[in-house]
Every structure is written in structure tokens, then in C-alpha cells.
Amino acid sequence: MNSATGTANPVESLLLGHPGGRRCGVDRRVGEVSYGGLRDAVTDYAGRLRAAGVRPGCRAVVVSDDCVAAVTAVLGLWWHGCVPVVLHPMLRTAEVAFIVRDSEAEFAELNVAPEQAVALRAELAAIDAGRRAAGQAGLLVGPGPLRAGGPTPPPAGFAATDELLVQYTSGSTGRPRGVRHCLRAVHAVLRGAGSLLGLTPDDVVLSTAKLSFGYGFGNSLLYPYTAGACSVLLDGQADPYGVAAALAEHRPTVLFSVPRLYAGLLELAERGKAVRTGSLRLAVATGEHLPGALAARITEVFGVPLLNGFGATEVLHTVVAAVAGPDTARGAPAASGGAPTERRPHRRGAAGPGSIGFPVPGVTATVRDDAGRPVGDEIPGRLHLVTGSAALGYLNRPDDTARTFADGGVYTGDIAYRTPGGELCHVGRADDMLLLGGYKIAPAEIERVVRDTPGVADCAVVGSTDRTGLEQATVYVVARDPADPDQVRKAVRSALRAELAPYKRPSRIELIGELPVTANGKLARFRLRPRSGGPVGSPEGGA
Known part of the structure; x- marks a missing residue:
């Protein structure tokens, strides 16, 4: 933290405070990586960006499945002062090109299959040529080798409300919109939903949601690295068989997934297949509505507490949650990044239809009518959230920003109602958007x-x-x-x-x-x- 300017860099809390020899990441391509090894890779990446002439402060697209290389790119870009835009390689070339143009990215990292890289590089070269012909900043692909140029400078500083991360989400017409996050939002989710997880350096985290989505970005990067824990990074499309294999191989203590995949794991278990959940002390489900009966089956069959969460890209991560299952998690829980403490579970939601629980610490949730006025209990209305994790708005979408980020908070686009006990129940999407496996379609x-x-x-x-x-x-x-x-x-x-x-x-x-x-x-x-x-x-x- 630079006290003189009031700026900080997220890499400082994610990497610099943990023992260098501690394991921080695992993926099938490189095996295990330590915090010290990742620090070296991140500073080297930042040095390559500097040597290549990448402008600090610019937006940078990272097209990659989940792996240590993707984490290195994101943290290296932050170190250099850039704003990452993480995209999954399942997107078509035209979709990636649209986001590159819309975000005005000046740099692109392509960690994709060779045949996909050929098509993407051709499309990005055309974008670069068009920009340069118009006298605009070009588009550099790949940071290139490190050239001699002195030691890597210290991490760049971000103010609390400087743009730090852009995540793309579909609008009601299917046109992607860039959601602009800041450092304040990162700190807010760590204090809010992060405080419910109780991660310690002894935890091993496994997430089926990808880094390119808000849920996965928090699960696989923000939460575990803040706590000094280890993040297992799965590439490829997640399915019940692959997740069951990962549970057996890596023995995670915390599993983040979507209800659809939990249902698939249950089906495997009920057919007699081995689903080894004995290492888990906590399961987390969000990304789509979790039916009460399915939540009960998860906790009964797997014998692990379940945190049922609700969130949105516009608020970065989980903002409403409730715990189901046993009162005490396995292991020695602690506040994120702190010393072991007695677990104090979030309030438990009833098993009623549509229940999504209660606001997490630091979040105020109300249900409002079309005029923005709060409504009474049991009356459906628009879900409105006041939270420090609220985004700065949409990139280049002033009308959408004005509609969503209004009345001192964020309208999620969901219809909900509040019970007399303060529990929130989800009715549906206001704009008929579909939520399939954690993806908004x-x-x-x-x-x-x-x-x-x-x-x-x-x-x-x-x-x-x-x-x-x-x-x-x-x-x-x-x-x-x-x-x-x-x-x-x-x-x-x-x-x-x-x-x-x-x-x-x-x-x-x-x-x-x-x-x-x-x-x-x-x-x-x-x-x-x-x-x-x-x-x-x-x-x-x-x-």
C-alpha cells in the first residue's frame, strides 16, 4: 500500500504476504506451483510487458482456460498496472473479436489450442491494422521475450475506485456488456462472502466455475490467494466424472460448483460410483437456483455443510447466502487470512421454494417496485443491493448503467420477495434471461x-x-x-x-x-x- 497516494496493488495481498515455499496452485500442465515460484513468474511477465511497450493502464484480453498460466497473466497485468479481461476459449472467434473491439484492449494473451490461435491471430491482426490506419493505439498479441532493461519495477498502484478488472456478461439481447470492477469491490467481497468461507493456508480449493466468470474468478483466485491456500485449476469442460476424479486426486477441502454439477455427482454416487467427498469441510453452490430438495440431498449424501449463494457479475461475487446441513464444518475454520476462530455459520435459509438466504456481511438487500420504492414482506419486486462490491458500471453503455446502477445500489434484474424473517426468495428473472449451469444466457x-x-x-x-x-x-x-x-x-x-x-x-x-x-x-x-x-x-x- 502506498500511503502517500492512497493506492495499492492487489498482487501485494494475494502473493507477497505468504511463505514462498507454500503450494499455491495445481494444474495438469505444470503440476504444483509455490507462492515463490508464482511471484517470480508474475514479475517476469510484468517485465516482458514493460519491455514490449505495453501501456500501463490499458485493458488487456486474456483468452485462456483455467491454468497457472492464466493466473500468471492476470497477476502480471495487475503488477504492470493493466486491466485484465479474461475470456474462455470456448467463445467463437467473432465473439472474442467483438469484446476486443468493445473493450478497446491494447494487448491480448492467447493461451489456446494451435488451430484456434491461428484464427484468433488473423482476426486480431486485422483489428490492429485497422486501428493503426486510423491513427489509434494498436493491438499487441503476446508479451514477447524479456529483453534486458533493468530490474522489474515495483507493482503499480490502483486507487480504490480505479478500474481493475472487466468481466463480460450477456445483456437481455445477447449483446455482451463489460462490467467494470475496482479494487474497492475486491476488498468488499473478501470481507463479505469471503468471511463466510473461513479459508486458511491449509485449505485446498476446487472450483468448477471458470476464471472467466465472476464466480470462478473469486473461487480460484481471490479467495484462496488472499488466505494463502492452494487453488486446483481444472481445464476443459467440467462434468460429474471429471469432478469426481479431481476430488479423488486432489482431496480439496472446499468445493465450489453449480447445482447442476452437484446433481450429477449425486447421480454418480447413487449408481454406486465413487465420489470421494471425505476431504471436504465445506461445499458452495451458486450460479443458478438451488432447489431445496437438492440441497437436502447434497448435505445428506455427502455429509458436508453447504453454503447456498446468490450473486451477479455486477456485484462481482456472492452477496446473498445461507448455510444448510451440519452446524460445524470439518477441520479448523478461520476468518479469511486470519487465525483459527470458532465458526459462526451464516443464518440458515428455510427449505421453502426459491429461498436464496440472507445478505452477507456488508450487503443491504431490499425488494423494490418499478418506481424504486421498497415494498413490504411477501410482495414480489425488483431485487436491489447496496454493497461495496458494486461495479463502476458497464463499459460504454451509459443507458444500461443508469438503469442498473440506480437508487444508491444495483438492480440485479431478478424478481424476489422477502419473508417476515428477512429471508429472500427468488421468483425469476425480470428480463427472461436464463441461468444455465452458472451462465447467464x-x-x-x-x-x-x-x-x-x-x-x-x-x-x-x-x-x-x-x-x-x-x-x-x-x-x-x-x-x-x-x-x-x-x-x-x-x-x-x-x-x-x-x-x-x-x-x-x-x-x-x-x-x-x-x-x-x-x-x-x-x-x-x-x-x-x-x-x-x-x-x-x-x-x-x-x-
């Missing part, structure tokens, strides 16, 4: 792909629940020629696989004679939802 984005498919006259995407109570997406398709439904279904499935990332694909494809409409001729999406609420067969849109 706009129905309009899926519908655009389906409508452009030969043989399709119209379509609509709605959210429903599967047999475990988890949210899924169903696309209803009106065929131009109803006599050949199998051919239309095949064409839609092929289009979805070609045009959308795996996590954006609907679980079911249903053919329908016509879509329901209101008296005004608008799509009556709500009339489709009861039709899609039955048991789910094999996924139609999987990888």
Missing part, C-alpha cells in the same frame, strides 16, 4: 440461430425445470413443412452446435404447430413454460 441469442436455420418458420426459447428442479432451456420450433419434423430437428441441432458455445445450447428441441401470442400479437412466452416442465430425456444440444 439470453433467449434471443439462441432464437437468432434457430430462426436462420433452413426449414424453420419461427421459434421461441423458454426456461423450465428438469426432474431435479434445475433450470433448463427448451427451444420450441415451428417448421415450414410439418410433414418432415425429423429433418427440421436435425438441422436445428446442427445449427446450434455450429453457432453456439456448448453452455449456450438448449437441452431440448420441441416441434410445435404455432407459437402462442397475446391479444396484441406478442409472443406469450409464459404459455410455453408449463409445456416444458416435465422430465428431461437425453440433451439435444450438448457438446
